[in-house]
Amino acid sequence: MKIRAQALLFDNDGTLVSSLDSVDRCWARWAQEYGITEEFGRVELHGRPAAEIVADLLPAGLVPEALARIEALEVEDVPRGGARLLPGTRDLLDALPAERWAVVTSATRRLAEARLDAVGILPKTMVTADEITRGKPDPEPYLRAARELGVDPARCVVFEDAPAGLAAGRAAGMTTVALTTTHTAEELRADLVVRDLSALSVLVSADGVEISVRG
Structure with a gap:
């Protein structure tokens, strides 16, 4: 796929x-x-x-x-030890240009930055709980991220591990990828379900990003 x-x-x-x-x-x-x-x-x-x-x-x-x-x-x-990288995170993010991705979190900016800084991740674009009026499962956080990146929501892919986040992505009209890091596959409704980001590879071109499941 x-x-x-x-x-x-x-x-x-x-x-x-x-x-x-x-x-x-x-x-x-x-x-x-x-x-x-x-x-x-x-x-x-x-x-x-x-x-x-x-x-x-x-x-x-x-x-x-x-x-x-x-x-x-x-x-x-x-x-x-309050934050550790999950499998595949570093390789996947390193393959992406800064303008092609964003972090969309239910944490406050202070907490999100502390956790990301601890593992050496510095997103150019981030939407946090203290910058929105309605959190997940409302689509507002993901729609705001798409707007900040200047991308049509229909051309965005959401990566989530929780039902509320996946519901927010669907409500925003985005493709959804679920990771079974905190919930079982049966609990997650998404276009694609994988164990974690290590199951995916990305190919970046002038036209965008192509995501594939590793063989």
Whole structure:
């Protein structure tokens, strides 16, 4: 299978880097600090903006302070192994011109930059949770990335590991590629499902990018 596109849009956590251990560690501590460990145990964390999670768990008056606290915990955890490259990330990104790809993440810019900097990834274009009004599964983050790259959404490919992110890509009218790094293939609805980015190769030309599944 070959997919042709003008731009590639990557989720970060679970797609380019793994920060699952850090997320679990920091949010568990955060929930304990706020005395909501029981309620927290019923919440889906992955692929959702922190603002949405916090608003679901705490009264509105506590949300700003609680958001700042979880961001601080996660940023402080990065040097302790809070981010590591997933297979295939380096090779695939190194093959792409800077103007052909972007990172689209549910993390804040401060946290996203901390994690990406830790693994040596410096995207020219990045859309973060604090720059949008509606997060995934709304298409706004991916539509904004396409606009910043100057590419028709229909000519973009979204790479995601979470159902909410894939739903955002579909709603934006983009081709979707799912990675089974955090969910099973049965949980992921996409045009193509692969284990991680190491299963893919890219060929860049003046016309765009051709994505192929490695034999």
